[in-house]
Amino acid sequence: MRRLLRTLGALVLLAAAALLLATTTQAVASARDRAALQQPGRLVEGGGHRLHLLEQGKRSGAPSLVLLHGAGSSSAQWGWLGAMLAERHHVVAVDRAGLGFSEPGESAAAEVAVEELRTALRRAGIAPPWLLVGHSLGGLHARLLEARHPGEVAGLVLLDAPAPAFFERLSPAARESQRSFRARAQWLPALSRLGILRLLDPLEAVAAPLPSAAAAALRAFSVDAGHQLAAAAELAEIDAASASFRALRDVAPPAAPVLRISRGAPDDEFTRVQQALDREATAAVRGATHRVIPGATHFSLVTEAHHARAVAEAITGWLARSLR
Template structure:
């Protein structure tokens, strides 16, 4: 028993040392591709592509634990006609950690601070993938005059965990994130590919950038903090939020759901009701991850964003989206 314990302790120490060395190597291999901007006591990473030619600026909000490289194809598809900002929430990617709670409203306020510090003024069309959908909805509530439209990309619903068919699924998720953080501390994710689905389809550089940061224990720690704030803070905030009125809103869902399909589809069907000027599409062969990581699926997301930009000029989202689908310019 004693020798077993000693062996495990030695393996853990060796793994931790290897993890620290790998993290230092990744810092040199993958410097921040964008700008580091003051966001109120910490620095936030913003990757800005394209010129501001007079239309809304596009802001891309990644899912739980993910960050800017995940949006590569979408950003590339839009940057020849619009200014597009992909960024990293505090503690993720290249952004510094923030001491504030990780609820959607706080993170939306941090984003707003960073955008203005970078002299990137609104109006903004914000696209949120997965958990990022909660953050862009909070942004629209806090900064409605600066919000020109929203795109919810297989976005999370505030009631997802309350209505999930497995009891206490959010607590199970939190436990798994604590285990992930412990595994990352001893370098397990350097030898086990646990995140391939998130980046499958992206260019090699972006895959490597994502994997380097996913392997850090701090990434799982931030994910857990975002999860902890979901039920007690984020969900009530969004339930209290004002109606979107006729704010342009595009909702994109997926046809391939490996688990919880009935619940997730029902939640997605509710999202267009947030606005009187909305439209919804389902990409039949897309998964939750491929919707932005696969180039063809990402082009459909970019198309939806352009439709919302068009609708911000006075069209209905349905009319604008149908026109974009009929005459695709970016596929």
């Protein structure tokens, strides 16, 4: 019995030592990653913590384009599209609290993120009205900001962003798939601390087509425990954010011009529902525009150069027609 207890005790100590080694190695590697990354923008007070803002292009009298990234992502995802839009416009890409280069915040609620964004933009001297370009969850934030402060938004570009009825339109199996994904995502901070995500390199394929600096940043953040903690909190808020989104049906349609851009691939239920709802929402608002980018996936709309160029041309052409 004593021998068994000694063996169990040794195994516990060995496991504890392995756990300590794994977490220490990951912490050192993350610190090294952070040190190697060059912060491209500046940190601006956004409400008790600082948000990272990356400005590109020249400021002019025209409204600035504010790029809002997808769930759990960062401004690095705009490596192609930000530069392309900056050829003709003043562009600002923002990292939400705790994500990318931004400092951690106290809440991942969409309503809080919207107000932090407004604060940071104003303190950076970037006055409204703004043209909001939101990808995925960033589209929800753009729509919320416009609904709360319509006079501050000159236009909305909703880039493969979920419509109010998106989750309701999905089949039970698809809805369960989404819930399961969000549940699994809550384990990512722990897996990151143990270094397991670093071994898996989950965003390698997604990040690869981006410019090298943006790809390196996106991959580094995807295995960073702090970033994953904020990403998990944001994903946990999706149901509440979706409820806020659905509540927007009770307010007037956007007063600002709207461009909706949908992915063209793959040919699955999620893509078909997204396109159908974008078409319906466009038809319901006078002057709204809808574009589908053939062959583009949810991610490649921004990560692959040729798809990002198609998106940039769609936005630039729409702006020339809508804001003249």
